[in-house]
Amino acid sequence: MITYTNFFRILSTFVIAAALLSLTGAHTQALSGSITDYKFGYGPIASINNDWILAGHWMGYHNPSNLTDSGFHSTFDMVMKNGSAPHMHQISNATVSDVKMDGNNSIIQGSVEITMKDGPVSNVPTNWTISNNNTLAIDLDPSKINNHFGESPIYGLVLTPDKEMKIMNKMMEDSKFMDQWIPLMMQNMMSTLNMNGENISSMPQMMNHSISNNTMEMNMENNTVIP
Structure with missing residues (x-):
């Protein structure tokens, strides 16, 4: 034992x-300044959106002193509750335009690229809400992706070692x-x-x-x- x-x-x-x-090393060449200047996050995605189940992982970072120095990536599976129509999506190429605090919640605004059936869709307006450093809500503009994920955010957890x-x-x-x-x-x-x-x-x-x-x-x- x-x-x-x-x-x-x-x-x-x-x-x-x-x-x-995998969160930091992949972006080592792109990062500027001390690593301690950055805000990092990672964790699982486990969300039910209408008749669909989403499960996967996310990673992200941003530099509060330079919001253009930011990144977000998520790969997750999507399948109907009855087990049919399984497929995968990726969210990447994120840009951050603003970060606000609402009590203990961080609200990050920006845009992402999402892989879809007919090809990637760029510049999808996105809000990330981190609540009490425990949960993540990814709110994607449904009008840009044919409401593929419904109108509710995709939810996940914020983990630490x-x-x-x-x-x-x-x-x-x-x-x-x-x-x-x-x-x-x-x-x-x-x-x-x-x-x-x-x-x-x-x-x-x-x-x-x-x-x-x-x-x-x-x-x-x-x-x-x-x-």
């Missing part, structure tokens, strides 16, 4: 680090679940990745290559990103 638990802690740390690095570690620690309190789930997770991971001897031996080189292409270091203990 100790071995599995320690492995799970290490794995969860890498999962969180990967989420943050601290919040995710609390969830994982709570899961680990269930020793019966952990004793069964960790071995099953490992078996599934090995099967899915087809990790034979050749792949395992190449993992250090892959990790070194990944690190060398990223100019950022993570300090997970302090939940900070250090340039």
Whole structure:
């Protein structure tokens, strides 16, 4: 149990680090100034909009001193409640024009590009509302996308490494679940990745290559990103 638990802690740390690095690392060349100047966010999307279920992930950032220095990306699946008509959308190429505070809520105004069946639609007016640093509402102008997502916002959660570690620690309190789930997770991971001897031996080189292409270091203990 100790071995599995320690492995799970290490794995969860890498999962969180990967989420943050995918948010920040992809935009390293575009960012200007100190990384501490930026407002970052990431988390899952899990929303029911009319007869449709949406689920996926989002990441975003903006520089309060220079709103043109901003970005947002979300990839999510969309499927009807009865399981039919599954498809995927991406929101990207965001621009931020204004940020306002309403009590504990941040209201960010701008525009995005959305992939649709007939091709991407650009310059879709969008409002992002972050409430109490816990929830996200993405309000897209329905007139620009044939009301594809309905008239209600797409909702998601705002996560932090601290919040995710609390969830994982709570899961680990269930020793019966952990004793069964960790071995099953490992078996599934090995099967899915087809990790034979050749792949395992190449993992250090892959990790070194990944690190060398990223100019950022993570300090997970302090939940900070250090340039």
